[in-house]
Amino acid sequence: xxxxxxxxxxxxxxxxxxxxxxxxxxxxxxxxxxxxxxxxxxxxxxxxxxxxxxxxxxxxxxxxxxxxxxxxxxxxxxxxxxxxxxxxxxxxxxxxxxxxxxxxxxxxxxxxxxxxxxxxxxxxxxxxxxxxxxxxxxxxxxxxxxxxxxxxxxxxxxxxxxxxxxxxxxxxxxxxxxxxxxxxxxxxxxxxxxxxxxxxxxxxxxxxxxxxxxxxxxxxxxxxxxxxxxxxxxxxxxxxxxxxxxxxxxxxxxxxxxxxxxxxxxxxxxxxxxxxxxxxxxxxxxxxxxxxxxxxxxxxxxxxxxxxxxxxxxxxxxxxxxxxxxxxxxxxxxxxxxxxxxxxxxxx
Numbered sequence: 001x002x003x004x005x006x007x008x009x010x011x012x013x014x015x016x017x018x019x020x021x022x023x024x025x026x027x028x029x030x031x032x033x034x035x036x037x038x039x040x041x042x043x044x045x046x047x048x049x050x051x052x053x054x055x056x057x058x059x060x061x062x063x064x065x066x067x068x069x070x071x072x073x074x075x076x077x078x079x080x081x082x083x084x085x086x087x088x089x090x091x092x093x094x095x096x097x098x099x100x101x102x103x104x105x106x107x108x109x110x111x112x113x114x115x116x117x118x119x120x121x122x123x124x125x126x127x128x129x130x131x132x133x134x135x136x137x138x139x140x141x142x143x144x145x146x147x148x149x150x151x152x153x154x155x156x157x158x159x160x161x162x163x164x165x166x167x168x169x170x171x172x173x174x175x176x177x178x179x180x181x182x183x184x185x186x187x188x189x190x191x192x193x194x195x196x197x198x199x200x201x202x203x204x205x206x207x208x209x210x211x212x213x214x215x216x217x218x219x220x221x222x223x224x225x226x227x228x229x230x231x232x233x234x235x236x237x238x239x240x241x242x243x244x245x246x247x248x249x250x251x252x253x254x255x256x257x258x259x260x261x262x263x264x265x266x267x268x269x270x271x272x273x274x275x276x277x278x279x280x281x282x283x284x285x286x287x288x289x290x291x292x293x294x295x296x297x298x299x300x301x302x303x304x305x306x307x308x309x310x311x312x313x314x315x316x317x318x319x320x321x322x323x324x325x326x327x328x329x330x331x332x333x334x335x336x337x338x339x340x341x342x343x344x345x346x347x348x
Contacts (some may be wrong), residue, residue, distance in 0.1 A: 038348050039316045044090050044334070045079045045343040051336035053115030053175070054326035054343070055123070061141060062090075062334060064343060065113035065125065065324070068101030074112035074127050074148075075099060079343060080141035094145040095136070100128030100153075104190070106170050115175040115324065124184065126173045129157025131186070131197070156186060156195065159203050165191040166224070175275075177230050177237075187227040187239060194230070194239070194257065207261040209241065212251065219246040225253070229275035229325075231284070235259075238266055240273035240286055247272055247292035254286065254307065267309050272297075277327035283308045285315065285333065287322045297321055299339055304346055316346055 050067035057063070061080045068074035076096040082089060101112030113127040121137030130153040134146060160171035165188075172190030179185055184197040185206060196206035209225035224244035231238050237257040252273045256266040272289040279285040283306040290301040302319035305312055320339030327333050332347040 040345075040347050041316060042345040042347075043342050044345050045092050046341060047092070048077070048336070048341045048343060049075070050110070050112075050338055051324065051341060051343060052113065052338070053126075053324045054334050054336055055116050055118045056326055056328060056334070057118055062326075062343065063095065063116060063118065063123065064336060065116050065127070067110055067114070067338075068099070068112035070101050070103045070110040070112070072098060072101050074101035076113060076116065076123070076125060078139075078141045082141075091141070093141040093143075095139060095141075096123075096125070096132075096134065096148055096151075097145045099125065099132065099148040100130045102128045104170070104172065106168060106190075111172055114173070117176055117178060119178050124176060124178075126156070126176060126186065129155050129171065129173065131156050131173065131176075131184075154197075154200055156188075156197075156203070157190075160188055160191050160193070160195060163191075163205055165193050165205060165208065174227070175229055177232060179232055185230060185232075185237065187230050189226050189228060189242070192225045192227060194227070194237070194261075207257045207263050209239070209255060209263060212243075214246075214248075216246065216248065220244075223248070223251065225255075227255075228273060229277075229286070231276050231278055233278070238276055238284060240276040242272050242274060242289065247297075249291065254284070267307055267312075270305075270307070270312070274323050275325040277325055277333060279306060279327070280330050283311075283313070285325070285327065287319075287325050287335065289323070290319075290321055302337075302339075304333065304335065315348070319344070 053065040055063040066075040078093050078095045082091040099113050116125045123136045125132040132151050132153045156173045157171040170190035174189040176186045186195040192209045194206040196204045211222040214223050226242040227239045228242050229240040239255045243251050249271045250269045252270040254267040256264050274289045275287040277285045288303045290297040300320045302322045303317040304315040320337045322335045323338045324336040335344045
């Protein structure tokens with residue numbers, strides 16, 4: 001990730017135009033309606049199996065992690081533009097197969113491919129306990145799928161459990177980002193922590209997220225944070241949280257984490273967040289997974305929200321258990337729907 005240029009390093013001509021650029025951006029941001037009136041939700045692909053994380057490449061391809069069924073059957077698929085009989089459409093191809101998909105020892109729930117990032121041709125994938133890495137710079141949609149058994153991988157989950165960060169001891173390497181220092185920062189949804197990976201085998205606990213008191217008689221006395229998404233804003237990290245059972249309304253928090261690992265609250269009062277993206281100069285955009293009811297998460301109760309430290313604005317509602325998000329422009333996002341098995345494009 002490249003650092004932003006410093007103002008004093010800019011040429012004089014750019015310095016002259018900088019105030020004008022900021023004014024234009026400010027006016028554009030202020031002119032937006034609190035709830036965009038022309039939001040468009042388009043189905044890009046369907047028939048996906050528990051789709052989660054999303055990455056894109058410069059060719060217009062979308063890489064999606066499929067969780068699998070806890071039988072080491074996780075996948076990464078590529079959804080690529082194609083022209084068939086003169087019609088432009090998106091086609092889905094297997095890219096990487098047989099990725100780790102296991103049952104969590106505590107919850108019994110499947111933990112397979114969760115999130116992925118593409119960095120200089122290398123795809124990093126978190127699946128089960130493992131961090132996989134594979135060079136996909138020459139891979140083309142339609143090529144023979146890569147078998148994960150041939151890939152190098154690191155057992156992040158075992159290392160995290162060896163640190164005994166939480167009680168009961170748990171790990172679920174879930175999301176990741178590569179920062180300007182060259183390190184990977186991995187949010188572990190089981191250990192409620194960020195793990196810093198300087199290089200293969202060189203790990204440290206970078207930050208820990210606090211539990212919160214359960215205000216209801218349902219569930220455990222303390223509710224875990226369950227971090228799910230991470231971005232870097234140029235100075236610090238912002239981390240979205242799902243929260244643990246009983247998945248109460250308005251208990252989820254976006255945390256701010258300094259480069260020294262200090263944790264503070266950026267925004268609270270949110271509900272079951274599964275991802276965060278940069279948004280724009282004034283707001284971040286987060287995924288709300290859904291409302292938890294008597295029989296589980298309520299279908300089609302998820303949403304996309306624009307958030308800053310003071311306000312929350314709705315971009316769109318009616319999403320069915322959205323799990324992954326990728327921003328492709330100031331007003332455009334790809335979203336995976338676990339409830340529908342679809343990839344959506346949200347824009348306005």
